[in-house]
Amino acid sequence: MQKTITYSDAINDALHTSMKIDKKVICMGLGINDPKNIFGTTKNLLKKFGSNRVFDMPTSENAMTGIGIGMSLDKFKVVITHQRLDFILLAMDQIINGAAKWHYMFGGKDNVSITIRLIVGRGWGQGPTHSQSLQSLFAHIPGLKVVMPSSAYDAKGLLISSIFDKNPVIFIEHRWLHSLEGKVPSKKYLIPIGKPKKILNGSHITIVSMSYMTIEAINAAKFLKKYNIHCEIIDLRTVSPIDYNIIFNSIKKTKKLLVLDTSNKSYSISSEIVAKCCENVFKHLLSPPKIIGLPNIPIPTSFGMTKDLYPESKDIINEILNIMNIKQTIPYEKNLSHKHDIPHKKFKGPF
Amino acid sequence: MKNIQKNLLEKIKLIRMVEEEISNKYFENKMRCPTHLSIGQEAISAGVCLAINNNDYVVSTHRSHGHYLAKGGNIKKMIAEIYGKETGCSNGYGGSMHLIDKNVNFMGSTAIVGNSIPVGVGLGVAAKLKKNKKISTIFFGEAATEQGVFYESLNFAALKNLPILFICENNLYSVYSSLNERQPKKRSLKNISSSMGVESIKVDEINVHEIYKITKKYAAKVRRTNKPVLIEFMTYRYREHCGPNNDDNLRYRKRSEINKWRNKDPIKVFEKFLLKNKIVTKEEILNIEKKIYSNVKSAFKYAEKSMFPSPRNAFKNIFAD
Numbered sequence: 001m002q003k004t005i006t007y008s009d010a011i012n013d014a015l016h017t018s019m020k021i022d023k024k025v026i027c028m029g030l031g032i033n034d035p036k037n038i039f040g041t042t043k044n045l046l047k048k049f050g051s052n053r054v055f056d057m058p059t060s061e062n063a064m065t066g067i068g069i070g071m072s073l074d075k076f077k078v079v080i081t082h083q084r085l086d087f088i089l090l091a092m093d094q095i096i097n098g099a100a101k102w103h104y105m106f107g108g109k110d111n112v113s114i115t116i117r118l119i120v121g122r123g124w125g126q127g128p129t130h131s132q133s134l135q136s137l138f139a140h141i142p143g144l145k146v147v148m149p150s151s152a153y154d155a156k157g158l159l160i161s162s163i164f165d166k167n168p169v170i171f172i173e174h175r176w177l178h179s180l181e182g183k184v185p186s187k188k189y190l191i192p193i194g195k196p197k198k199i200l201n202g203s204h205i206t207i208v209s210m211s212y213m214t215i216e217a218i219n220a221a222k223f224l225k226k227y228n229i230h231c232e233i234i235d236l237r238t239v240s241p242i243d244y245n246i247i248f249n250s251i252k253k254t255k256k257l258l259v260l261d262t263s264n265k266s267y268s269i270s271s272e273i274v275a276k277c278c279e280n281v282f283k284h285l286l287s288p289p290k291i292i293g294l295p296n297i298p299i300p301t302s303f304g305m306t307k308d309l310y311p312e313s314k315d316i317i318n319e320i321l322n323i324m325n326i327k328q329t330i331p332y333e334k335n336l337s338h339k340h341d342i343p344h345k346k347f348k349g350p351f
Numbered sequence: 352m353k354n355i356q357k358n359l360l361e362k363i364k365l366i367r368m369v370e371e372e373i374s375n376k377y378f379e380n381k382m383r384c385p386t387h388l389s390i391g392q393e394a395i396s397a398g399v400c401l402a403i404n405n406n407d408y409v410v411s412t413h414r415s416h417g418h419y420l421a422k423g424g425n426i427k428k429m430i431a432e433i434y435g436k437e438t439g440c441s442n443g444y445g446g447s448m449h450l451i452d453k454n455v456n457f458m459g460s461t462a463i464v465g466n467s468i469p470v471g472v473g474l475g476v477a478a479k480l481k482k483n484k485k486i487s488t489i490f491f492g493e494a495a496t497e498q499g500v501f502y503e504s505l506n507f508a509a510l511k512n513l514p515i516l517f518i519c520e521n522n523l524y525s526v527y528s529s530l531n532e533r534q535p536k537k538r539s540l541k542n543i544s545s546s547m548g549v550e551s552i553k554v555d556e557i558n559v560h561e562i563y564k565i566t567k568k569y570a571a572k573v574r575r576t577n578k579p580v581l582i583e584f585m586t587y588r589y590r591e592h593c594g595p596n597n598d599d600n601l602r603y604r605k606r607s608e609i610n611k612w613r614n615k616d617p618i619k620v621f622e623k624f625l626l627k628n629k630i631v632t633k634e635e636i637l638n639i640e641k642k643i644y645s646n647v648k649s650a651f652k653y654a655e656k657s658m659f660p661s662p663r664n665a666f667k668n669i670f671a672d
Contacts, residue, residue: 026480057507058507058510060507062469063506064469064503065469066472066500067469067470067472067473067476067504069469070458070472070475070476070487071476072473073473073474074473074474074478076477093463093465094466097462097463097466098470102459103668103671104444104669105445106440106459107439107440107441107443107668108667108668108671110453110459111671145670
């Protein structure tokens with residue numbers, strides 16, 4: 001059976017499914033049992049599984065990560081949720097010196113099975129320290145897996161895979177994905193970590209994308225199709241590790257590459273992908289690979305300064321025309337019935 | 352009672368003799384990793400680890416040889432680990448600062464100050480959820496109590512009533528930096544801890560049997576009440592912070608202070624106590640030493656004879672499958 005549900009409900013479904021099939025799955029996080037339930041993602045967990053397995057926590061990000069590590073050494077599978085990715089920066093010792101290294105530094109004698117859910121903010125003035133998309137920071141560390149699903153379907157399957165993975169997984173959700181709907185099977189299913197998915201077949205250009213940028217990519221591709229430009233979209237789903245075969249094969253076909261990033265471009269997942277593609281399939285590329293992402297600045301707060309800051313479909317369309325050397329301008333008008341700093345009309349701050 | 356006293360003597364002697372041997376042989380340049388000796392601090396390792404149960408959890412720090420050995424960790428595998436051999440307790444991946452022996456629930460020592468404290472708290476949560484009556488014992492130095500993660504951990508242990516024994520070994524120095532440089536004069540860990548809801552005592556005691564008895568009493572209380580306890584033990588390391596040498600020539604510690612602690616050496620004190628009370632004879636002590644000496648020798652032999660891991664192994668164990 002399949003139902004159409006939002007991305008946040010799919011996360012909720014994955015947590016319910018995992019906790020139901022394994023009593024060792026534990027959920028903790030600041031505010032997971034509050035009336036808002038982390039944008040609805042943790043609703044009814046407490047009611048269903050009780051306060052031993054679902055608990056709020058002190059604002060002690062570093063210790064709570066270590067506590068998750070300790071519990072996992074006694075075979076618990078721990079899910080820790082943070083309302084914003086930025087908060088986890090307080091726990092970098094436990095993540096980088098602890099979780100990421102544990103299996104390695106003890107010669108494989110033990111393993112750390114924790115999933116850290118992080119939510120990237122955007123818009124409504126989230127500003128410099130509530131909207132960082134720091135996936136490359138984690139992806140840089142051997143021993144961490146970093147997952148960034150863009151659809152409700154992938155969110156459920158990948159979260160279950162993350163929870164039952166024997167390794168620490170950084171599971172990054174984009175706030176603007178939470179309200180998007182998709183078809184999701186009711187039963188348990190797993191999506192392998194590390195496998196990108198081709199979500200659109202095309203012959204003219206390869207777009208590699210992640211998380212929310214995949215939504216913009218789909219819009220751009222739909223529009224370009226009307227002008228007989230056929231994009232192939234590969235949604236990364238996991239940003240570390242990445243199985244590059246599907247990307248390389250696509251480049252061999254399209255000969256062109258555009259990579260989209262939710263973060264600033266410098267030292268990013270997108271620059272890593274461009275590097276890997278240049279090293280491996282350079283001779284197949286007919287034009288320089290390009291990246292669309294944020295400029296290398298902190299995110300400002302003001303409504304005024306965030307205007308035109310985040311790249312969107314229009315920028316993707318223009319870049320593709322540029323790569324394909326099409327001089328003609330295509331009249332793309334984004335039908336915005338809402339302000340630039342919210343994903344849809346109903347979206348309200350303060351989060 | 353006689354038995355436990357002999358066990359305690361054996362443990363402190365074992366730790367001392369293993370570390371003396373490491374110190375003696377370090378100059379051969381075959382132990383190629385940072386090595387933090389606990390010579391001078393043995394009574395706490397032995398007293399605490401013998402006072403808890405075999406299946407109780409222990410986590411530790413960069414200075415962990417004593418804790419590992421006292422908990423019953425395999426000596427051959429420890430020495431092999433320091434030699435970087437594939438037969439080491441961490442298969443050569445960790446070295447002196449990353450010891451593990453899950454057979455005796457020595458769950459790991461880590462090299463960043465304060466890093467293993469919350470991990471030990473997590474093991475306490477696990478024990479409580481499983482209702483298995485285990486307690487989690489966490490060793491850390493006084494420098495870790497200058498870190499945020501220590502307070503976060505203490506707070507959670509108190510909040511959730513966790514079966515945890517926090518053991519602070521206060522050896523007065525963080526590398527070369529004295530307490531005066533690092534903590535306000537009237538700061539009391541006991542008071543800080545108590546005001547956070549964790550019962551705490553400070554122990555200035557060098558007799559390993561006394562340390563054992565105190566720990567035994569509080570370990571039983573932790574197990575009975577499911578509430579954490581913190582014990583701060585005053586102690587002193589004889590050697591440099593890291594490495595085999597005596598570094599008294601650097602004069603960062605006062606001669607009078609060094610002498611004060613040397614005069615109450617835990618091994619001398621305990622031997623004297625046992626002889627005076629006729630609990631052991633000189634001959635028995637010699638026999639204990641002989642037995643330990645042969646174990647230590649064979650551990651080093653084992654380590655030296657073992658193979659280095661292949662360079663290929665560096666690419667293994669990044670992820671568990």
